[in-house]
Amino acid sequence: KNQVEQSPQSLIILEGKNCTLQCNYTVSPFSNLRWYKQDTGRGPVSLTIMTFSENTKSNGRYTATLDADTKQSSLHITASQLSDSASYICVVNGSGGSYIPTFGRGTSLIVHP
Amino acid sequence: GAVVSQHPSWVICKSGTSVKIECRSLDFQATTMFWYRQFPKQSLMLMATSNEGSKATYEQGVEKDKFLINHASLTLSTLTVTSAHPEDSSFYICSARGAPRPSSYEQYFGPGTRLTVT
Numbered sequence: 001k002n003q004v005e006q007s008p009q010s011l012i013i014l015e016g017k018n019c020t021l022q023c024n025y026t027v028s029p030f031s032n033l034r035w036y037k038q039d040t041g042r043g044p045v046s047l048t049i050m051t052f053s054e055n056t057k058s059n060g061r062y063t064a065t066l067d068a069d070t071k072q073s074s075l076h077i078t079a080s081q082l083s084d085s086a087s088y089i090c091v092v093n094g095s096g097g098s099y100i101p102t103f104g105r106g107t108s109l110i111v112h113p
Numbered sequence: 114g115a116v117v118s119q120h121p122s123w124v125i126c127k128s129g130t131s132v133k134i135e136c137r138s139l140d141f142q143a144t145t146m147f148w149y150r151q152f153p154k155q156s157l158m159l160m161a162t163s164n165e166g167s168k169a170t171y172e173q174g175v176e177k178d179k180f181l182i183n184h185a186s187l188t189l190s191t192l193t194v195t196s197a198h199p200e201d202s203s204f205y206i207c208s209a210r211g212a213p214r215p216s217s218y219e220q221y222f223g224p225g226t227r228l229t230v231t
Contacts, residue, residue: 036222043119043206043222044157089156101220105156 002027004092004104012110017080021107023073023090031095035064035075038087038106047075047088080111116140117209119223126197126230133193134226136207142187143209147220148180151204163190197230204228 004025013019025033032051036044048057048064050073056065061078077084090104116139126132136146145164149157161177163169163184171177181193190209194201204227208220 041204041225041227043117043208043224045222046219049219100159100162103156103159108154 002092002094002102004090004102006088006090006104006107008107009105010108010110012112013080015080015082015111015113018076018078019080019109021075021077021088021090021109023075023104025071025073025090025092025102025104027071027092027094027102029095030068030071031093033064033066033073033093034091034101035062035073036089036091038089040086044089077109080109082111082113085109085111115211115219115221117143117207117221117223119205119207119226121226122224123227124229126228128198128230129196131193131195132197132228133191134205134207134228136190136192136209136223138188138209138211138221141209141211141221143190143211144187145210146184146190147208147210148182148190148192149206149208151206151225157206160192194228197228199230202228202230 007022034049035047038044047062050066052068063076066073087106087108089106091101093101118137120135148160151157160175161169161171163182165184165187169182184190206225208222210220
Protein backbone atom coordinates (compact mmCIF):
# COMPACT_ATOMS: atom_id res chain seq x y z
CA LYS A 1 0.00 0.00 0.00
CA ASN A 2 1.32 3.42 -0.94
CA GLN A 3 2.02 5.50 2.14
CA VAL A 4 3.64 8.81 2.99
CA GLU A 5 4.76 9.39 6.56
CA GLN A 6 5.80 12.80 7.83
CA SER A 7 7.61 13.81 10.96
CA PRO A 8 7.42 15.55 13.26
CA GLN A 9 3.66 15.94 13.47
CA SER A 10 4.11 19.42 14.88
CA LEU A 11 7.02 21.73 15.52
CA ILE A 12 7.47 25.01 17.34
CA ILE A 13 10.53 27.15 16.69
CA LEU A 14 11.67 30.69 17.32
CA GLU A 15 11.77 33.23 14.54
CA GLY A 16 15.09 33.23 12.75
CA LYS A 17 15.90 29.60 13.53
CA ASN A 18 16.24 26.84 10.96
CA CYS A 19 14.25 23.62 10.90
CA THR A 20 13.99 20.40 8.92
CA LEU A 21 10.87 18.42 8.17
CA GLN A 22 10.99 14.77 7.16
CA CYS A 23 9.01 12.68 4.70
CA ASN A 24 9.31 8.92 4.16
CA TYR A 25 7.33 7.16 1.47
CA THR A 26 6.60 3.71 0.12
CA VAL A 27 5.04 4.79 -3.17
CA SER A 28 6.28 2.65 -6.02
CA PRO A 29 6.97 3.07 -8.82
CA PHE A 30 7.94 6.63 -8.06
CA SER A 31 7.33 9.62 -10.30
CA ASN A 32 7.80 12.78 -8.28
CA LEU A 33 7.60 14.25 -4.81
CA ARG A 34 6.26 17.63 -3.90
CA TRP A 35 6.21 19.76 -0.81
CA TYR A 36 3.24 22.04 -0.28
CA LYS A 37 2.64 24.81 2.21
CA GLN A 38 -0.92 25.13 3.47
CA ASP A 39 -1.92 28.16 5.49
CA THR A 40 -4.91 27.69 7.77
CA GLY A 41 -8.14 27.89 5.81
CA ARG A 42 -6.35 28.00 2.46
CA GLY A 43 -5.57 25.54 -0.29
CA PRO A 44 -2.06 24.04 -0.57
CA VAL A 45 0.58 25.97 -2.48
CA SER A 46 3.42 24.13 -4.17
CA LEU A 47 6.93 24.83 -2.84
CA THR A 48 9.07 22.31 -4.70
CA ILE A 49 8.72 19.37 -7.03
CA MET A 50 11.42 16.74 -7.40
CA THR A 51 11.76 13.86 -9.79
CA PHE A 52 13.76 10.67 -9.41
CA SER A 53 17.02 12.15 -10.67
CA GLU A 54 16.98 15.26 -8.50
CA ASN A 55 18.71 15.29 -5.11
CA THR A 56 18.06 18.83 -4.02
CA LYS A 57 15.97 21.78 -5.05
CA SER A 58 15.65 25.23 -3.54
CA ASN A 59 12.91 27.82 -3.54
CA GLY A 60 14.09 30.85 -1.62
CA ARG A 61 14.53 29.86 2.01
CA TYR A 62 13.07 26.42 1.34
CA THR A 63 15.39 23.59 0.31
CA ALA A 64 14.09 20.11 -0.40
CA THR A 65 16.23 17.00 -0.65
CA LEU A 66 15.36 13.61 -2.04
CA ASP A 67 17.01 10.22 -1.59
CA ALA A 68 15.16 7.93 -3.96
CA ASP A 69 17.13 4.92 -2.76
CA THR A 70 15.99 5.22 0.85
CA LYS A 71 12.69 6.85 -0.19
CA GLN A 72 13.22 9.82 2.05
CA SER A 73 12.81 13.54 1.55
CA SER A 74 13.39 16.53 3.75
CA LEU A 75 12.34 20.16 3.65
CA HIS A 76 14.75 22.58 5.26
CA ILE A 77 13.57 26.06 6.16
CA THR A 78 16.27 28.63 6.73
CA ALA A 79 15.94 31.74 8.89
CA SER A 80 12.32 31.11 9.69
CA GLN A 81 9.77 33.90 9.62
CA LEU A 82 6.43 34.28 11.34
CA SER A 83 4.75 33.81 7.97
CA ASP A 84 6.26 30.33 7.74
CA SER A 85 3.71 29.17 10.32
CA ALA A 86 1.62 26.69 8.34
CA SER A 87 1.14 23.04 7.60
CA TYR A 88 3.72 21.48 5.27
CA ILE A 89 2.49 18.55 3.26
CA CYS A 90 4.57 15.98 1.41
CA VAL A 91 2.85 14.50 -1.64
CA VAL A 92 4.19 11.62 -3.72
CA ASN A 93 3.04 10.66 -7.20
CA GLY A 94 3.48 7.19 -8.58
CA SER A 95 4.26 6.73 -12.24
CA GLY A 96 1.83 5.39 -14.78
CA GLY A 97 -1.90 5.09 -14.40
CA SER A 98 -3.91 8.11 -13.40
CA TYR A 99 -1.25 9.90 -11.32
CA ILE A 100 -3.34 9.83 -8.16
CA PRO A 101 -1.11 11.36 -5.49
CA THR A 102 -0.51 10.04 -1.98
CA PHE A 103 -0.63 12.70 0.70
CA GLY A 104 1.22 12.81 3.97
CA ARG A 105 -0.61 14.06 7.07
CA GLY A 106 1.54 17.16 7.15
CA THR A 107 3.75 18.83 9.71
CA SER A 108 2.27 21.76 11.56
CA LEU A 109 4.94 24.42 12.00
CA ILE A 110 4.53 27.32 14.41
CA VAL A 111 7.09 30.11 14.40
CA HIS A 112 7.13 32.23 17.53
CA PRO A 113 8.60 35.75 17.71
CA GLY B 114 -0.44 30.96 -14.53
CA ALA B 115 -2.38 27.81 -13.62
CA VAL B 116 -4.86 29.44 -11.27
CA VAL B 117 -7.78 27.55 -9.76
CA SER B 118 -10.65 29.31 -8.05
CA GLN B 119 -13.44 28.05 -5.84
CA HIS B 120 -16.79 29.56 -5.07
CA PRO B 121 -18.02 30.16 -2.51
CA SER B 122 -15.10 30.42 -0.12
CA TRP B 123 -17.38 29.99 2.85
CA VAL B 124 -20.96 28.74 3.14
CA ILE B 125 -23.38 27.98 5.94
CA CYS B 126 -26.42 25.87 5.22
CA LYS B 127 -29.16 24.22 7.21
CA SER B 128 -29.28 20.50 7.77
CA GLY B 129 -31.21 18.74 5.01
CA THR B 130 -30.50 21.30 2.32
CA SER B 131 -28.10 20.99 -0.60
CA VAL B 132 -25.13 23.18 -1.39
CA LYS B 133 -23.11 23.47 -4.57
CA ILE B 134 -19.41 24.31 -4.70
CA GLU B 135 -17.77 25.42 -7.93
CA CYS B 136 -14.20 24.83 -9.00
CA ARG B 137 -12.81 26.68 -12.01
CA SER B 138 -9.49 26.59 -13.81
CA LEU B 139 -9.00 30.20 -14.86
CA ASP B 140 -6.17 30.06 -17.36
CA PHE B 141 -5.85 26.46 -18.49
CA GLN B 142 -8.03 23.57 -19.52
CA ALA B 143 -8.44 21.09 -16.73
CA THR B 144 -8.70 17.61 -18.16
CA THR B 145 -8.91 16.17 -14.66
CA MET B 146 -10.24 17.64 -11.45
CA PHE B 147 -9.96 16.26 -7.95
CA TRP B 148 -12.13 16.92 -4.93
CA TYR B 149 -10.72 16.65 -1.43
CA ARG B 150 -12.13 16.98 2.05
CA GLN B 151 -10.05 18.11 4.98
CA PHE B 152 -11.03 17.95 8.62
CA PRO B 153 -9.25 20.08 11.23
CA LYS B 154 -5.63 19.09 11.76
CA GLN B 155 -5.96 16.30 9.20
CA SER B 156 -4.46 15.88 5.78
CA LEU B 157 -6.43 16.12 2.57
CA MET B 158 -8.60 13.11 1.81
CA LEU B 159 -9.35 12.44 -1.82
CA MET B 160 -13.08 12.11 -2.40
CA ALA B 161 -13.30 11.70 -6.15
CA THR B 162 -11.56 12.20 -9.46
CA SER B 163 -13.37 13.48 -12.51
CA ASN B 164 -12.36 13.72 -16.14
CA GLU B 165 -14.16 16.18 -18.37
CA GLY B 166 -17.23 14.63 -19.91
CA SER B 167 -17.02 11.44 -17.86
CA LYS B 168 -18.56 10.23 -14.65
CA ALA B 169 -16.53 10.83 -11.55
CA THR B 170 -14.60 8.03 -9.88
CA TYR B 171 -15.28 8.01 -6.16
CA GLU B 172 -12.92 6.80 -3.47
CA GLN B 173 -14.00 3.98 -1.23
CA GLY B 174 -16.36 5.13 1.47
CA VAL B 175 -17.52 8.26 -0.37
CA GLU B 176 -21.24 8.21 -1.19
CA LYS B 177 -21.67 9.18 -4.82
CA ASP B 178 -25.37 9.91 -4.35
CA LYS B 179 -24.58 12.34 -1.58
CA PHE B 180 -21.61 14.07 -3.16
CA LEU B 181 -22.61 14.78 -6.74
CA ILE B 182 -19.76 15.78 -9.01
CA ASN B 183 -20.20 17.28 -12.44
CA HIS B 184 -17.31 18.07 -14.76
CA ALA B 185 -19.19 19.29 -17.78
CA SER B 186 -16.53 21.56 -19.22
CA LEU B 187 -12.75 21.83 -19.30
CA THR B 188 -12.80 24.75 -16.89
CA LEU B 189 -15.56 23.93 -14.44
CA SER B 190 -16.35 21.18 -12.00
CA THR B 191 -19.03 21.29 -9.33
CA LEU B 192 -19.50 19.39 -6.11
CA THR B 193 -23.02 19.29 -4.71
CA VAL B 194 -23.48 18.10 -1.16
CA THR B 195 -27.03 16.82 -1.02
CA SER B 196 -29.13 16.61 2.13
CA ALA B 197 -26.28 18.03 4.13
CA HIS B 198 -25.76 16.99 7.74
CA PRO B 199 -23.61 18.60 10.43
CA GLU B 200 -21.02 15.84 9.99
CA ASP B 201 -20.52 17.06 6.41
CA SER B 202 -19.09 20.27 7.81
CA SER B 203 -15.55 20.40 6.52
CA PHE B 204 -13.07 22.18 4.30
CA TYR B 205 -13.53 21.13 0.68
CA ILE B 206 -10.65 21.68 -1.72
CA CYS B 207 -10.52 21.05 -5.44
CA SER B 208 -7.49 20.70 -7.63
CA ALA B 209 -7.10 20.65 -11.37
CA ARG B 210 -4.65 19.09 -13.75
CA GLY B 211 -4.25 19.99 -17.37
CA ALA B 212 -2.46 17.44 -19.50
CA PRO B 213 -0.25 17.90 -21.31
CA ARG B 214 -0.29 21.60 -20.46
CA PRO B 215 0.56 23.07 -18.12
CA SER B 216 1.72 19.71 -16.77
CA SER B 217 0.72 16.07 -16.90
CA TYR B 218 1.80 15.73 -13.27
CA GLU B 219 1.12 18.92 -11.42
CA GLN B 220 -2.11 19.53 -9.58
CA TYR B 221 -3.09 23.11 -8.95
CA PHE B 222 -5.17 23.60 -5.86
CA GLY B 223 -8.05 25.93 -5.29
CA PRO B 224 -8.27 28.05 -2.15
CA GLY B 225 -10.87 25.79 -0.56
CA THR B 226 -14.48 26.16 0.59
CA ARG B 227 -15.44 26.06 4.24
CA LEU B 228 -18.83 24.34 4.65
CA THR B 229 -20.71 24.60 7.92
CA VAL B 230 -23.97 22.71 8.29
CA THR B 231 -26.17 23.85 11.16
